[in-house]
Amino acid sequence: MKYTRSLVEETLPNLTTEQLSQVFYPSKWSDSTWPWTATKVVHRLVTHERQHTGYLKRILNLRKSPLK
Numbered sequence: 002m003k004y005t006r007s008l009v010e011e012t013l014p015n016l017t018t019e020q021l022s023q024v025f026y027p028s029k030w031s032d033s034t035w036p037w038t039a040t041k042v043v044h045r046l047v048t049h050e051r052q053h054t055g056y057l058k059r060i061l062n063l064r065k066s067p068l069k
Contacts, residue, residue: 002049002050002053005046006046006050009042009043009046013039013042013043016039020039021038021039022038023038023039024036024037024038025037025038
């Protein structure tokens, strides 16, 4: 997560207004090509991080509870 976030933090602020409004169709990491925008990238990043932190939170809470 840290590596991905660093890439986004480095890249997104440097995008031009034109680039921010462009739609692209990545072929890597996907079986089918779906339209992506900078907004969608940020939304997906936040959602992905929330999923990971929620999962880690559950694991940590399990460790705190006594074994049955």
